Amino acid sequence: MTPIYTFGGQPARRNLTLRDLRQAKVQGLKLTQANATRDIADEAAAVAASGIDLLSVTSLRYEEARAAAPDQYIIATIGAPHLVTPDEVLREAFRVATAGADCIYTIRSLQIIEMLAREGLSVQGHAGLIPRKSITTGGLRAMGRTADEALAILHDVRRLEDAGAIAVELECVAEEAATAISQRTPLITHGIGSGHGTDVIFLFTADICGDTPKLPRHAKAFGDLPPLRKALDTERRRALSAYADAVRTHTFPDAQTTTTMPPEERDKLHDALARLRPLHE
Structure with missing residues (x-):
């Protein structure tokens, strides 16, 4: 555990820092990530106790997760629907960062990411399949299966670099493309449905625990909670x-x-x- 001060100026400890994430990338170590979406406190505590490296949770319920996992590196997801203007996004980002969130995740524009990064916040963007924008990209499908599309995703990632992001989620990107992108960006790449091609392998807790009735192709159940x-x-x-x-x-x-x-x-x-x-x- 590393002693830190939060963005809000409070002393704390973390299992990982950004420096650790970058060193793991250089060394080729694969990190793990899960989320908390249902029983927030119980899931957050379980993620931390299970040795999973990173936890993500909606910013709206960040405090519950932090109370249950006080030392965990937590990515706070700022949702698109309920925060519309840049000022609303900035206020929410400051709120959860002040409360101890270690990174802010958003699917919003490069301008939003640049705004947050300019304020000294760690920001994670998204490339590849973005489900909420899938109407514009041909539906829910794998991305980067052609050379042209893989290069387009790489260009998107480089735009995130220029905007000041520290990380990017690559969702449902062909493994070869995800690998090539990860090798060509300093960003920490978080992959879901992207094979072994990213620095962090992300899987939803509901999928891991068998709570998803029909698993997506990229997911696997490691438990069977429904009967319990x-x-x-x-x-x-x-x-x-x-x-x-x-x-x-x-x-x-x-x-x-x-x-x-x-x-x-x-x-x-x-x-x-x-x-x-x-x-x-």
Whole structure:
């Protein structure tokens, strides 16, 4: 763990710093990344405890993840739909960076990335398949399978370099193209569906744990949580029904869960109540 100060000026520790990420790239080490999207605190804590290197989470729920994984390198994702103007994006970026986010991820324009980088923030962009923009790129498909398209992605990455980004997500890019791009950029490349071609291999926690009913082609389940979730829900419902039945049949509260008065105090109370005059006579 490395001691740091956050952007907000608070002392903290991190499992990785940007320097570590860059050294890993030079050394050819593959790092891992997962996200927290459902049970934020539980997933963030599990990611950190499992030895996964990087965690990503929406900026809207960043604080939950940070509380659960205080020392983890966390990438805060600033969503496109709810933050429209540059000023809104900048305010949100400053908010989560001040709270300790280590990097800001966005699919927004080069101008947005340049604005954030100019303020000294670590920024991650996106190239290759961008699902939210897939209507303009031919739908949800693999990218970089032709030389021309691979070169176009490389040019996009270089524009991100010029804008001041420190990292880029390469999504569903042909492995050979992702490898060539990673070798030709100083940016930390985070790959999802891009084979072994990137510096960081990213996979959604829901996919890893088997929570995705129909896995995308690039994903693999390493666990099988749905039966456990179903069993948990079944037991929860059973317990709640048993509680309701116990109340209705007067078997709860019982002697073990009820406080009673000593007999002499109970008798004194009854005597006092018997002598009370009615409130309205």
